[in-house]
Amino acid sequence: xxxxxxxxxxxxxxxxxxxxxxxxxxxxxxxxxxxxxxxxxxxxxxxxxxxxxxxxxxxxxxxxxxxxxxxxxxxxxxxxxxxxxxxxxxxxxxxxxxxxxxxxxxxxxxxxxxxxxxxxxxxxxxxxxxxxxxxxxxxxxxxxxxxxxxxxxxxxxxxxxxxxxxxxxxxxxxxxxxxxxxxxxxxxxxxxxxxxxxxxxxxxxxxxxxxxxxxxxxxxxxxxxxxxxxxxxxxxxxxxxxxxxxxxxxxxxxxxxxxxxxxxxxxxxxxxxxxxxxxxxxxxxxxxxxxxxxxxxxxxxxxxxxxxxxxxxxxxxxxxxxxxxxxxxx
Amino acid sequence: xxxxxxxxxxxxxxxxxxxxxxxxxxxxxxxxxxxxxxxxxxxxxxxxxxxxxxxxxxxxxxxxxxxxxxxxxxxxxxxxxxxxxxxxxxxxxxxxxxxxxxxxxxxxxxxxxxxxxxxxxxxxxxxxxxxxxxxxxxxxxxxxxxxxxxxxxxxxxxxxxxxxxxxxxxxxxxxxxxxxxxxxxxxxxxxxxxxxxxxxxxxxxxxxxxxxxxxxxxxxxxxxxxxxxxxxxxxxxxxxxxxxxxxxxxxxxxxxxxxxxxxxxxxxxxxxxxxxxxxxxxxxxxxxxxxxxxxxxxxxxxxxxxxxx
Numbered sequence: 061x062x063x064x065x066x067x068x069x070x071x072x073x074x075x076x077x078x079x080x081x082x083x084x085x086x087x088x089x090x091x092x093x094x095x096x097x098x099x100x101x102x103x104x105x106x107x108x109x110x111x112x113x114x115x116x117x118x119x120x121x122x123x124x125x126x127x128x129x130x131x132x133x134x135x136x137x138x139x140x141x142x143x144x145x146x147x148x149x150x151x152x153x154x155x156x157x158x159x160x161x162x163x164x165x166x167x168x169x170x171x172x173x174x175x176x177x178x179x180x181x182x183x184x185x186x187x188x189x190x191x192x193x194x195x196x197x198x199x200x201x202x203x204x205x206x207x208x209x210x211x212x213x214x215x216x217x218x219x220x221x222x223x224x225x226x227x228x229x230x231x232x233x234x235x236x237x238x239x240x241x242x243x244x245x246x247x248x249x250x251x252x253x254x255x256x257x258x259x260x261x262x263x264x265x266x267x268x269x270x271x272x273x274x275x276x277x278x279x280x281x282x283x284x285x286x287x288x289x290x291x292x293x294x295x296x297x298x299x300x301x302x303x304x305x306x307x308x309x310x311x312x313x314x315x316x317x318x319x320x321x322x323x324x325x326x327x328x329x330x331x332x333x334x335x336x337x338x339x340x341x342x343x344x345x346x347x348x349x350x351x352x353x354x355x356x357x358x359x360x361x362x363x364x365x366x367x368x369x370x371x372x373x374x375x376x377x378x379x380x381x382x383x384x385x386x387x388x389x390x
Numbered sequence: 391x392x393x394x395x396x397x398x399x400x401x402x403x404x405x406x407x408x409x410x411x412x413x414x415x416x417x418x419x420x421x422x423x424x425x426x427x428x429x430x431x432x433x434x435x436x437x438x439x440x441x442x443x444x445x446x447x448x449x450x451x452x453x454x455x456x457x458x459x460x461x462x463x464x465x466x467x468x469x470x471x472x473x474x475x476x477x478x479x480x481x482x483x484x485x486x487x488x489x490x491x492x493x494x495x496x497x498x499x500x501x502x503x504x505x506x507x508x509x510x511x512x513x514x515x516x517x518x519x520x521x522x523x524x525x526x527x528x529x530x531x532x533x534x535x536x537x538x539x540x541x542x543x544x545x546x547x548x549x550x551x552x553x554x555x556x557x558x559x560x561x562x563x564x565x566x567x568x569x570x571x572x573x574x575x576x577x578x579x580x581x582x583x584x585x586x587x588x589x590x591x592x593x594x595x596x597x598x599x600x601x602x603x604x605x606x607x608x609x610x611x612x613x614x615x616x617x618x619x620x621x622x623x624x625x626x627x628x629x630x631x632x633x634x635x636x637x638x639x640x641x642x643x644x645x646x647x648x649x650x651x652x653x654x655x656x657x658x659x660x661x662x663x664x665x666x667x668x669x670x671x672x673x674x675x676x677x678x679x680x681x682x683x684x685x686x687x688x689x690x691x692x693x694x695x696x697x698x699x
Contacts, residue, residue: 116600118596118599118600122515147602150600151602151603155600155601156597156600158600160593163592164594164597166594166597166616167594167616167690167691168615168691177601178601178602178603181603212691212692212695214691215695225597228597228601
């Protein structure tokens with residue numbers, strides 16, 4: 061059994077705004093083992109980014125609040141950390157790569173300074189030359205010329221900025237890297253480079269990773285395990301084989317796969333999941349997916365489904381699977 | 391960079407010419423004859439014509455303008471119609487007062503404005519934030535002469551700490567500078583607070599937090615530099631305004647500054663003095679604009695790239 065690095069237990073997060081109480085996370089359970097890449101898949105608004113921000117305690121002050129649950133990192137509960145402990149934890153144990161490289165670098169500081177700052181913070185007493193050398197190494201690692209570290213973010217292209225952001229994320233060799241849609245803002249050719257880079261780095265440094273994405277292709281390429289998220293819950297969770305090859309799936313996962321166009325078959329229309337993600341300020345009763353679910357029946361409307369374990373690695377939160385016992389994977 | 395500065399300095403010349411033409415025309419178009427105003431109630435036609443000739447008012451308009459510019463380019467700004475003193479002396483005896491008040495005032499408003507603005511933004515919704523918001527709203531909406539009078543009442547009349555009027559030594563500048571500064575300062579506080587709040591919501595601040603940067607360093611290293619840009623702009627505009635706009639405060643504190651000179655001169659159609667003061671303020675404003683842009687470039691590398699390129 062692999063060693064657990066991060067374990068999120070029954071996490072509930074709310075955003076309180078003037079008009080509404082938004083239920084962003086509704087009991088998320090998630091485990092990431094050491095050195096493992098976990099894919100977090102879901103539509104916009106499913107709570108993927110909120111999950112990542114909760115791990116680093118970056119929820120907006122006064123508005124976002126964890127109302128229940130634990131986030132255990134190496135057995136310690138992150139929400140209980142003091143300010144000082146959090147500062148030590150962020151960046152050195154757990155780093156995050158944000159969605160949009162265009163806005164996630166500070167425009168008035170040189171990129172080298174921004175990478176060096178992190179190294180300096182987490183390695184007190186390190187000499188200036190060593191820090192410099194480390195920055196050069198990080199630049200080379202992500203395929204950038206170290207000579208360009210004195211330049212400012214506006215002098216780089218989007219793909220290069222994302223490389224800098226990744227260099228920043230990896231500068232202190234964190235145990236866990238949260239990659240929040242690292243390729244969404246980039247065009248397809250650059251996406252491939254970045255993904256390849258991340259996969260290589262993960263293998264070289266043995267960094268565990270949560271890869272947030274809505275692209276199942278990325279999950280297949282990079283991740284060892286994956287969770288499908290819907291309306292603030294993880295509705296299906298399993299090894300990459302469970303998600304891609306098992307014949308049992310949550311109807312939402314089936315819909316997700318069904319919406320990928322098949323290049324070998326000629327069709328006139330794409331096949332999307334009908335309807336929209338529910339308003340998190342006004343969630344449906346019972347199973348949150350029932351208004352869009354093609355297999356919905358009476359129980360789905362009224363009773364929240366339990367989590368059914370189909371195999372030691374594969375779990376689904378759906379009424380359809382209450383009769384299938386463990387080991388039903390084959 | 392040097393090329394840019396030289397270019398901007400050269401650009402001041404056409405601006406000054408433009409202003410001089412417009413100003414000279416306006417002064418000529420407004421009704422009233424300076425010679426008649428000067429000569430008083432009892433005069434002979436001959437004496438009046440003689441005075442006109444003496445002041446150069448008998449020549450056609452264009453001739454007058456060209457003469458004026460020609461002399462000005464040679465450092466001769468003419469003789470005041472009203473006092474018959476050289477305009478240069480007249481203006482330069484008064485400018486130091488206005489410049490002193492303006493610069494003391496800009497220091498007060500920027501230092502206090504930025505500090506209070508940052509604290510209010512960082513401790514949003516705290517008592518200090520609420521109180522400072524209320525006070526700035528009052529200060530921004532109350533006229534400066536009222537503030538000046540109240541300051542006089544408190545510090546000069548009741549407490550006797552500062553001089554009541556006029557300039558005998560540097561303490562005389564304090565109250566007028568504060569009175570001028572307060573409304574501008576209120577706006578700077580509000581601007582600093584709102585831009586700081588905007589910047590603190592930026593993605594790169596989250597990035598910095600995610601790196602484990604301590605809060606203080608986030609505020610001063612990552613946020614402040616970005617938030618200062620609009621503040622620098624507003625401070626630059628404020629200086630230009632204050633140079634020409636402390637007229638009311640000069641009246642309240644009885645200071646022989648440039649504002650009161652300008653008003654008296656306009657009223658008496660003392661064209662040479664009006665020309666000299668306005669053009670001097672215009673040159674200073676241009677220089678301050680240039681300084682603002684250079685500070686901008688020093689803060690923001692993106693602006694610097696444009697200036698260099």
